[in-house]
Every structure is written in structure tokens, then in C-alpha cells.
Amino acid sequence: MSSQAPLSGPGPTPVPGPSIEPLRLLVAADMGAVNEEIMRRMESDVRLIPELASHLIASGGKRIRPMLTLGAAKLCGYGGDKHILLAACVEFIHTATLLHDDVVDESERRRGAETANVVWGNQASVLVGDFLFSRAFQLMVQSGSLEVLRILAGASAVIAEGEVLQLMTANDLASGEASYLKVIESKTAALFASACRVGAVIAGRDQADAEALDAYGRDLGIAFQLVDDALDYAADGASLGKNTGDDFREGKVTLPVLLAHERGDETERAFWKRVIETPDQQQEADFAEALRLMRRHGSLAATLDRARRYGQAAKDALGRFTPGPTRDALAEAVDFAIARAV
Template identity: 60%
Template sequence: MGVVVSLDEGKKGEASVKPLVDLTAADMARVNELILSKAGSDVEMIPEIANHLISSGGKRLRPMITLAAARMFGYSGDGHIKLATSVEFMHTATLLHDDVVDESDMRRGKQTARMVWGNQASVLVGDFLLGQAFRMMVEVGSLKALDILATAASVIAEGEVWQLAAAKNLETTEDEYLAVIKAKTAALFSAAAEVGPVIAQAGRAEQAALRSYGTNLGLAFQLIDDALDYGGNARDLGKNTGDDFREGKVTLPVILSYRRGTAAERAFWKTAIEDGVNDDAALDKAMGLMTRYNAIGETISRARHFGNIAADALAPLGDTPQRDAMLEVIDFCISRVN
């Protein structure tokens, strides 16, 4: 469930991540240097696989949030650089593992690492990146930040197993699905945001505000990705439209359409999702049913709801350029479907 962010101004010149990019540019240059350094190894295959994914076009939203969240509260050290790099390595490791579990062939317009080097190498390089991430966390010396990111790593893995256990299960409820994406996707957004005020030694209320912002931004972003899979484009999504359907993933648009459908329509979903009959004709029919039951529109409405919660979490904080940029990220997330 990876998230890829375009640096374009957004549809119709509306919300953009550009303010966040501009604010964090100097720090991100240091993060990028550290990424290249820490992805290095005498084992030739490790940097090859790591760089294959690291250089494939993701815009590193999560580490930018870590950097901005630290600067928002006046942090002036360099621990945020190592934590932001740790966050990016955790995300990259998750993508490597996800592609193996999902048996994905393409990511961001390129062959996945598992297609080039095999499943075993992809998993092991993911493990290497996780190890490097934890080494950097320890170097920062903040037990609280280490605890937040370590907990996130555990929750993400738990979400992966949870999703695997529920794979192709059309009886999955909306609540169960939201719990899965809260673990798989939102947990790292939450940790990325929270460690900023932690190392800046901000108060508990400020830490809680950033934690809530990250959680709800992550939920909104994933739900928009779910909607885009049935009507977006590869540039916005970082994969081909319809990939979730072809892989038999039970996402919120599927859940809503299945539950609201007739007996015959539910039989179609079972054939498509559970039995894997998911060619282009089946995809067209699925999208037609989603239109009939407003499944895409209501998925977007759910995303807007979580986006509003994320914005409200930041509302009591002081007016800073970082806060404004992070608020615009929420609007950008939603605007991808306009």
C-alpha cells in the first residue's frame, strides 16, 4: 500500500506539496546523502536492490513530514536527519516486502525488485534496510523516538499478516479494513510526524497533535489510493489502474459495492476477487457497480473525513510555515481525485 507523491501543483493549480518540499529542501539534501551512505554495502546486491527502489520516483513525503514536524517546534540539532532517513528506510523495506507478499510485477513504472533479483533477495535487503534504520535511531539517542518507530515497525508487520489472513475475503467489514490500513499505512505516517516534536522536546499535547495528524493523513491517503485504483492514472498512483482488482485486493470500494449489491452482483464479486476472474471486462463491470452504488464517492468522503480530523489536530498549534505546509499536504492528498 505504498504512497507516491507527485510534485505537480495538483489539479487545477490547487493544493500542492511544493511548500513542504521548499521548506525541507536543505534538510532533505542531507537526508538523501545519508540514504546513499547507509544503503551502501560490500555485498554488491544490497545497494543495487536498495537503489533500484530508492531512485524509482517516490518523493519521500514521510521523511519530509518528520523534518517539518521537528522544525515546527524549533529543533536545531541533526537528529531529525537520521530519524527522517530511518523513516524512509522503513518505508522502502515495507515496499520490498509488500511486493513479495502481493506478487507484484511493477512499481512506479518499473519492474519490482523481486522480478529482477528474486523474492529472497528482496526480503533480505528489506531486512538490511530495517537494520540500518534501527542503528540510526539508536545513534540519535532518544528512547522515546526509538520506541515510537520500533512500535510502528511492529504494527506495520502485524498489519501485513492481518491483511494476508484476510486476503480475498469479501466478508471483511469496513471497520476491519480501516483497522488494517491504520496498521499498514497510517502507522508510519503517525510515527514520522510524532518523532519530530519528540526530539524537539515539545509538550505531550503537541506530540499527540502530530501523532493524530499523521494517523489521519495516512488513512486519508490510503483511501484516496483505493479510489484512484478504479479511476486514477499510473502517475498519481505509482502503479497501474486496476492493479488492486487484478490482485484480488478487498479495498473499501469493493467492500461497499459487495455489501450493497444484489445476490447476482455479489456472486460476480466472488468470482472476480476470490476466484481470480478479473480480466478487463470484469474490471469494467466492477467499475460500473461501483458507480451504481457510489462506492468511489463514499470512499473519497471517508478520506475527506479523516483529512478533516488531521487538519483539526494541527489547528491549536502555533501559526508556522511548517504547519501551513502540512495542512496543504492534506488538501493535496484529497485533490488527487478531482
């Protein structure tokens, strides 16, 4: 009688998930030029400016927004060098908003490191953020395109409006989903959309192509933020780049909270009202209770499902462009943004 030998050797090779690497590799040479432009534009005789700006810019961010500008320009067949200036401009706008956000939110960590406002104080962070906005506008003007200036200046104004709206609706559960979506469309999606749209503009593509890339970026930006808001309740701090539960402790009204509150009973709604509208009354066990209620009512899963729908809309917007590695990489960037929650 023969016996069967036990199975040996490695198990099945895991299937790699979606990655930002295809896009990063496609624009690597241009991204190197963007980084050089960023470092050059941060130079100042006022020593604190490059010191503080470098702290955030060099802290390991994925640079998704400038990569989208480069990828959009490549998708549209652009052959000049203005996309370098505009990608640097987009990164400066993003970095300036982060500096201001961290002051407003009193954040202590970003991308695993202490925030600039913790290291240098609120005043320095706000003023250096203003300096970066000024640099961004210089780059817009240098592009020589009034349309580019209109798009990126408009995005900067919309971002500021989103910040004010978020401040107005802070800790207010009655503000609802419409206000929440307006905030993330303004604070996050507007820059994603503009970062992509300018790629079509400098390439001289028609309005339909510009609108398609705008839609791609906008839907990707909304999906990206929805995932971020879910991750605050479902990720470890190391992978999230900030302390898990920061949104909860600040009483931020995000979609996972709104859905759990809406689907809860009277006792649960009273809990949410206390911890979100008066976060200074939170107790040690409240975060664990918030997680339990979110799981009970499926609010995290519903948030991620919403993100997937926006992600699909973003990929659909690429359909009018010629198939190829660049279009594939931009589509995979959407899958990557959503897969962060897996």
C-alpha cells in the same frame, strides 16, 4: 451599426491545486542532508544491496514520510540535527516494507518501473528489505532517545502485524470494514503517525503536542491510503505508478469493493464474491463491470468522501500549533494527498 469584436486572448488562468511543494521547499536543505544520509547508509561490500536498494529509493518517490518528520520537527522549533537521522530512518522503514509488500503481492510495477522482485527475484528483495530494517534500527539507536526507539520500533511491529492481518483477510469479503481499516491503520497510518510524532519528541515538546502530531499523521495516512485504493479503480497507470486495477486483479478487499458489495443486489454480490474471493476466475470484462457497479452505487465517491473527513481531522489536529508557513505547508500536504483523486 457596430459589431462586437470577438473575445481574444487566453482564457481564465486555472487555479493551481494543492501541492506538496510548500512543504518540500521548507525542508529542502534538510532533505538534501537526508538523501546523503540514505545513500551513505546503503553502502555495503555486498554489491547487490546498494544496487537493489537504490533501484527503489532512487525511483522517484515523493518522500512524503521523511518530509513529514522534517516538517514536524520544524513546526516544533527543533534546532538540532537528529531529525536528519530520523527522517532517513523513516524512509528506510518505508522502503523495506515496499520491498516485502511487492513480494507478498507479486507486484510487477511500482512508480512506473519494474519492481525489485521482478528484476532480482523474491529472495533478494526480502533480504535487502531486512537489511534496510536493520539500518533503520541503527539510526533509531543513534538518535540517543529511548522514546524515539519505542515509537519507531513500535511502528515497525504494527506494520508487520498489518501485513499479517492483510494476509489473513485476503480475498475475504466477509472480513468487513473494521478489518480493512485496521489493515490500513497498521500498514500505512502507523508510520505516518510515528514519522510526525518523533519530531515533537526530539524537540522536547509536551505530550499534548506529540499526541496532536501523531493524530495529524495517522489521519493523513488513512486519508492517503483511502485515496490510493480509490485511484486503483479511477486513475491511469502512469499517474498511479502501478498498473491500474492491480488491487482488483489480486482480489484485494478495499473500501470501494466493500461498499459496492454491501450496496449491491444478490446478482451483484455474487459477481463480487467470484472476482474477489477467487480472482483466478476473473474474466476479461470483469474489471469494466466492477467499475460500472462502483459508479452505480457511488462507492468510489463514498471512499473519497471518507478520505476528506480524515483529512479534515488531520488539519484540525494542527490547530494547537502556532500559525505560520510550516503549519500551512503541513495542512496543504493533506489537501494534496486527497486532490490526487481529482
